[in-house]
Amino acid sequence: MQTTADTKERLRRLNDYFSSVVGEHEQSLLSACRACDRQRASEILPTLLAFNGLRADARQVEESCGSAPLIPTYHIGSLLLEEGFREVSGQPEEDAVFATGIKVEANRYTVEKLLRFKLARRSAAYVEADQVSMTKVLVHLDRYGHKLLLTLHIHPGAGAEATNPSAIDMDMHRRLEQGRYPAIGAVYSRDGYIRFYSYRREFRVQIYGKGVTHEHDNVYRLTDINTRTKSRIQTRRVRLRVPNRQAGKAARI
């Protein structure tokens, strides 16, 4: 079976061959020009251009060849989803957490670690993240070469319909995308549905492990969560602030 490494090696050799042919023809063309041999030069030029085009095509194929997906893909385990659900649904108030992980290669991420930040206010109506705490988390990630990959929060209500992101949620991710954070969002319902979303960025999620079923599109359901938590259906919403890198200051969403 031909592996990606084999293919890349063959493409590299093809590029080397095209480069050597192009180099030879360039030398021949130069000699013909120096000798004012127009006839010879006109014969060489089309071949030179043809091989130069082939070399450019082969380089392009070589660069795009590999296992890296064209669309950003997030690999997430069911354990992390369950842990995230426990984090944000463990109390009657609304809650949110971040998650980071590893950029395995271009456009491929594993989401592995939940990140807590302080909440500035928490009431029956909404929860607001502490801006300083949230910024500290992002700075800490930057310092270690990691990125915010996923935001998770919970909505009141049950069922897949409860997981539709609100205008506030979409605005938060619009800012994240403008700030070049490679982050997507996830909204839980109180009975364990989870929907992944972004503002405009195309993405894919790949979920691993047991205890989660794929419902449709980017909607999944945790099937083995604590039923006591399931019953805590509240009517609150989350309000977060995201640092606006372009403006260099915090922006409320």
Ligand SMILES: [Zn+2]
């Ligand atoms: Zn929301």
